[in-house]
Amino acid sequence: MIWDNHFAISVIPLLLQGLWVTIEITLLGTLIAAVLGLVFAVLRRLAIPVLSHLVAFLVVFVRGTPLLVQAYCAFFVLPAYGISFDAFTTGAVVIGINYSAYMAEVYRSGIQGVPAGQWEAATALSLPGVRTWGRIILPQALRTVVPMLGNYLIQMFKDSAVLSAITVVELMAAAQAIGSASFRYLEPLTLAAGLFLAISYPASRLINRLERRYAPQH
């Protein structure tokens, strides 16, 4: 098969639409993962009897099963129980919850890295729990966590291709659709790979710089 420039140019608009969906899914999924992961990490640290165990179980479950399986279950099985959303929403939520399990671990290590003396100083000043978390512990814990969250964001950007399996028309699905309609896979798939790279490579360079900037200064 020989590269056809005209064909390649003609499919770019469709691919860009797919790329845009990929970006939307990634941003939404990251938001869900960042917030939920933080909630999970704090809940586990608070050691609330039943809740903490539930969270621990959810984390083990999510980390122990493939993203593809989770996406299938959410999209094809849950509707049988009356829970159904469109592919885009389902995809963003599934990938968000999936990543929240990993991000919870990142937050947890960040929280653990805050010296015990910080908690003790907060107690000695009688600071209420919410204030201790919000003003003392989390600002210090998150500092070290920012670059790692960035790495997950890039990973999610690439992983979101899996969601083509549940009919989310992101970049990968767009390339596949073009391929099966025209019987030409070379151009759309090459271009799709190029677009993934065009975003993820500069992004990871940026993360590396952030990493150096937020590295502990001692």
Added chain:
Amino acid sequence: MRPSIESTHVSSPPVPQDTVVAPGLAAPVSTGVGADAIIRFQGVSKNWGSNHVLKALNFDVAAGEKVSIIGPSGSGKTTILRILMTLETPSEGLVTVDGDVLWSVNAGEKVRETRQLRETRRKIGMVFQQFNLFPHMTALENIIEAPVHVLGMNRAEAQERAADLLKLVGLAKHMNHTPPQMSGGQQQRVAIARALAMRPKVLLFDEPTSALDPELIGDVLNVIRNLAHTTDMTMLMVTHEMRFAEEISDRVVMFDNGGAVESGPPAQIFKNPQQERTRTFLRAVLQH
């Protein structure tokens, strides 16, 4: 400078209904100071597994008294301060502060934090060996954090008081510096100002200068000396600075092996110790 300490009611401490005083708690013995006690340990034990760190300790501190605790490493000095600051739970015994029950624990009982404990805790402040300033906040922010968010003081007033406190510890110019920009001695002085901002009745010091380079110790000791001489705050200090303890203390208590071995005015402890254990300890630390 500070309002005088109200009369205390240690003779009949109000015991919350959900707690019961451990039976068989004897009246305080030799280290007691009687009815003036603002801090009172009665039969307090602390065990970590089979390590009996405090053994049925009885120990009182009078209101306004400046007490230094000396003793070998591992003798439980820090543990006493941490129990008072509620950073550690006693295994057994009764601790009252200013007439209020802080801890009332029966052996083997599971203890949880009560509202009573949280309220009593506010009367106590602590200065840590490692300062424990909040590194992401300026000196000023460190100091106003609790007055604003615990005492409900308005920000402007809290800042004004923080500026005065920074002046008191000789750091007026460092208001907007963060801990990483300050020396250990400066950090410790900010930490003292931070504790003072809560107007505690009792201020605890756990070896406040032992993490400092020798040339920075003097400034911190000056601040503590100044507090000892000019306030009626009760001060309880664990220290290895024997000369300093001798100079500023009303009373020095020698700890060893889970209890107070000897307690008395500095002149007695340092010049004429009654206990052999005190003599050997002082010989060892004053010699090096």
